[in-house]
Amino acid sequence: xxxxxxxxxxxxxxxxxxxxxxxxxxxxxxxxxxxxxxxxxxxxxxxxxxxxxxxxxxxxxxxxxxxxxxxxxxxxxxxxxxxxxxxxxxx
Numbered sequence: 001x002x003x004x005x006x007x008x009x010x011x012x013x014x015x016x017x018x019x020x021x022x023x024x025x026x027x028x029x030x031x032x033x034x035x036x037x038x039x040x041x042x043x044x045x046x047x048x049x050x051x052x053x054x055x056x057x058x059x060x061x062x063x064x065x066x067x068x069x070x071x072x073x074x075x076x077x078x079x080x081x082x083x084x085x086x087x088x089x090x091x
Contacts, residue, residue: 002079004077005072006047011040021034045072
C-alpha cells in the first residue's frame with residue numbers, strides 16, 4: 001500500500017494537543033514524549049505509520065503487512081512501475 005501526502009492528514013477535535021506518543025531509547029531517562037501536533041509537523045511519515053501499526057494485527061502477519069506499507073509526504077513516489085490505483089477518500 002502506498003500512502004502519499006502524509007503531511008495533509010489531520011485529526012479531529014483537540015487531539016493534536018492532547019494525544020501523546022511515547023518512545024524509549026532503552027537507556028535510563030530515555031523516555032521521549034511527543035504530542036500529535038509535534039509529530040505531524042516534524043515527523044509526518046512516522047506519525048502515519050504509527051497510526052496504521054495500531055490498526056493492524058500484532059502478529060507475524062501484521063509485521064508482513066507493515067512491510068508492504070510505503071508512506072510519503074508529498075504526491076511523488078517511486079512506485080510507478082507497479083501501476084498503483086488511486087483510492088479516493090472522503091474528507
